[in-house]
């Protein structure tokens with residue numbers, strides 16, 4: 001690919017990253033900090049145009065449960081305190097978070113009100129969740145056959161009713177930017193084992209695939225010839241932030 005084409009592609013990727021980011025960010029959470037992984041880290045929540053942290057006052061396993069669920073990261077193993085993943089910066093958005101553990105979003109839990117706190121970043125809260133619940137197989141890190149982890153087993157997703165709204169959720173959950181395509185008929189090869197999800201019906205605003213409607217785990221009328229896949233704009237989206245936008249567009 002020529003240099004010029006590459007730049008155009010980079011720019012388009014950037015624009016779709018930005019769109020994915022701004023159209024869906026409110027109330028979104030991410031896991032950040034030193035030693036963080038896709039499913040563990042300092043909890044950061046997006047509110048009023050910026051990412052901020054959560055204070056560890058009253059932070060416990062019920063709160064971590066909700067974060068792990070919202071991120072599609074399985075079971076909460078621990079709720080960390082005292083900036084275990086390093087201190088964040090900027091706003092401390094939430095304090096005295098009190099989830100019952102059954103909420104789907106952290107914003108549904110009780111708290112002091114956004115920005116009302118008596119904390120410092122040395123008290124930043126974090127989570128350790130068991131594992132990511134989805135992955136791409138059969139291709140690159142930001143496209144491929146969608147595989148879903150349930151009941152200690154990786155399985156596939158059927159392409160019945162699979163569309164761009166579902167793909168959007170997958171790309172978001174894996175930090176892969178915008179959804180470019182929802183693929184069907186095992187485009188990325190056939191998986192094996194369980195077919196966990198069928199008739200997935202996301203609206204597109206969910207933060208993880210488990211929040212979307214479906215037949216029920218393992219209930220389907222499909223074969224692996226119908227395995228669903230996704231093409232996302234790219235893994236680089238994870239690295240984009242307001243701070244390095246200029247650098248990335250201009251060079």
Ligand SMILES: *[C@@H]1O[C@H](CO)[C@@H](O)[C@H](O)[C@H]1NC(C)=O
Pocket residue numbers: 161163164165166200201202203
């Ligand atoms: C995908 O299908 C769902 C219903 O399962 C529908 O609500 C949604 O609008 C569809 N999205 C697109 C992009 O066609």
Ligand SMILES: [Ca+2]
Pocket residue numbers: 055057095096117118119
């Ligand atoms: Ca407090």
